[in-house]
Amino acid sequence: MTTTTATPTKPGIPEIVTNSAAPRPSGWLSWLTSTDHKRIGIMYIVASWVFLVLGGVEALLIRLQLAVPDNTLLSPQTYNALFTMHGTTMVFLFLMPMIAGFANYLVPLMIGARDMAFPKLNALSLWLFIAGGVVFYGSLLFSPAECGWTCYAPLSETAFSPSNGVDSWIFLVHLTGVASFIGALNIFVTITNMRAPGMSWGRVPLFVWTMLTQAILLIISIPVIAGAVTLLLTDRQAPISSECENAVLSSDTPTPTACQPTIKWLSRRATTRTKPSPASSVMARPLAANGKLAWMQSRPASAACCGVSPATTISGSVKQTAAIAAGAKRRRLPAMISATTSPCVMARCASIGSPVKSPIAQTLRIEVLH
Numbered sequence: 001m002t003t004t005t006a007t008p009t010k011p012g013i014p015e016i017v018t019n020s021a022a023p024r025p026s027g028w029l030s031w032l033t034s035t036d037h038k039r040i041g042i043m044y045i046v047a048s049w050v051f052l053v054l055g056g057v058e059a060l061l062i063r064l065q066l067a068v069p070d071n072t073l074l075s076p077q078t079y080n081a082l083f084t085m086h087g088t089t090m091v092f093l094f095l096m097p098m099i100a101g102f103a104n105y106l107v108p109l110m111i112g113a114r115d116m117a118f119p120k121l122n123a124l125s126l127w128l129f130i131a132g133g134v135v136f137y138g139s140l141l142f143s144p145a146e147c148g149w150t151c152y153a154p155l156s157e158t159a160f161s162p163s164n165g166v167d168s169w170i171f172l173v174h175l176t177g178v179a180s181f182i183g184a185l186n187i188f189v190t191i192t193n194m195r196a197p198g199m200s201w202g203r204v205p206l207f208v209w210t211m212l213t214q215a216i217l218l219i220i221s222i223p224v225i226a227g228a229v230t231l232l233l234t235d236r237q238a239p240i241s242s243e244c245e246n247a248v249l250s251s252d253t254p255t256p257t258a259c260q261p262t263i264k265w266l267s268r269r270a271t272t273r274t275k276p277s278p279a280s281s282v283m284a285r286p287l288a289a290n291g292k293l294a295w296m297q298s299r300p301a302s303a304a305c306c307g308v309s310p311a312t313t314i315s316g317s318v319k320q321t322a323a324i325a326a327g328a329k330r331r332r333l334p335a336m337i338s339a340t341t342s343p344c345v346m347a348r349c350a351s352i353g354s355p356v357k358s359p360i361a362q363t364l365r366i367e368v369l370h
């Protein structure tokens with residue numbers, strides 16, 4: 001009788017068996033379909049520079065209009081549109097994606113990760129950002145927004161901005177907001193979970209610390225600004241408040257229209273105050289390496305640089321909340337519409353009884369009384 005002993009088998013390595021494999025895209029198609037963090041970072045930066053050129057041309061036209069008194073180079077409507085597009089471009093289409101491009105390229109390399117935590121979501125955030133820019137500049141085909149880059153109510157209400165340009169601005173904020181939220185979530189997960197062995201928190205570079213702080217603030221603030229512009233869009237399409245002039249406090253509870261400037265101001269405070277810290281950390285890196293300034297990469301420097309953004313955001317939010325509370329007691333809309341853009345408010349001021357005599361930029365504080 002013969003006994004056969006089965007030899008133990010080692011756990012095999014999973015293999016993918018296929019008869020054929022589709023060739024990888026090459027040329028420009030490989031860039032458009034790429035999920036590599038380096039290529040996505042480069043495309044972020046290139047697209048940001050394209051929008052920077054557009055914003056620079058708009059700024060040049062604005063300065064030419066303001067070069068001499070009573071200039072007729074641009075009509076008031078064109079000036080309003082250029083000012084709105086310039087401010088929106090520089091904040092939403094240049095500053096934010098430029099920092100995102102540096103983060104996509106540098107953060108995985110600095111922490112020893114192979115790629116971002118979610119490569120496909122990373123590519124999605126890039127194309128949502130580009131789609132937002134295309135939607136916004138597509139408004140040039142009909143009527144761009146003319147209410148300033150902040151689009152505070154009541155200037156962005158249908159009574160003062162009846163065109164669809166404000167709607168395109170709202171869609172831009174939604175698309176770029178989703179892109180920023182996805183990117184911030186991706187950066188947060190990558191930094192917290194994908195650091196190389198030995199990369200403790202004490203060894204994390206200053207730039208990575210600032211990007212982590214920015215990601216946390218964006219995750220908190222993006223839903224707030226999305227809710228604010230959704231209120232504005234809803235009020236424009238199916239009014240949820242009464243007249244624009246009555247967007248003040250008829251009781252102790254603010255109307256949705258009166259809340260929009262406050263909500264958008266508080267959220268933008270977080271989104272804009274997060275940018276100086278990553279930019280300063282980018283400058284600190286070569287100075288620390290080549291200028292023998294090791295303290296720029298020390299833990300106290302990291303704590304100070306990361307604490308600037310939350311501190312300014314919280315302090316500004318507390319100050320603005322106090323101003324809103326004071327305005328509520330006086331039963332009038334706080335002076336949220338404060339800008340150095342006369343044409344941007346000139347045509348609107350006449351409708352609410354505020355005299356504006358010159359098309360040259362003036363500092364205005366508009367209060368819509370109850």
